[in-house]
Amino acid sequence: MEIVNSNSASLSNYEVLKHLQKIKESKIKHGGQLATITYETLHYLEEAQCKNQTAESIAACIKDLEPFNLNKSEKLMLVNTPPTTALEIQLMIEESEDRLTEEQVQQILNILVQHFPHIAPAKQDDNQEEEEEEENSD
Structure with missing residues (x-):
């Protein structure tokens, strides 16, 4: 070769x-x-x-991920296997608990869904949905 x-x-x-x-x-x-x-x-x-995926969607996604200070390999993992939960992001991004807030994690998930609509965001578990409903009713 x-x-x-x-x-x-x-x-x-x-x-x-x-x-x-x-x-x-x-x-x-x-x-x-x-x-x-x-x-x-x-x-x-x-x-x-x-x-x-398309070359354009990948390029746009990478551009939108710039503010999060991710390294090349982290961005590559996010593109290759777009996560649908915060847990998956924790597994892909080194020290994500220290580097990212919960809001930033949600922003990353939203960016991925925006550029790769074929991925379906994971549904929240029933307990979390109940807690949110209780908060909204107060």
Whole structure:
């Protein structure tokens, strides 16, 4: 295998999907393990959330996430597997409890839903809904 460009960068699932689709359409035949890896990866990504993303939606999402001082890998995780709950954000963003307020976490979730409408925000559990109803009735 030949190294075309020695610069390294992290690619989003969307970028990998588009690249593999180009390879598939180009009719260039790769033999053996490379063909299997390409096929399996393409099959996986065609069923993943990235199939509904666009380059524009990803770029706009990354731009809207700038005020939160997230590093590149955190942004990449948010794009590749958009979280739907605060708990998922805690798992993706290092020391999120110290770096983000609850309001900021909710803003991040809203940004992700805005740019990736195919993700459905998780419903709150019944106890939390009851507490909010009680607060609203007071």
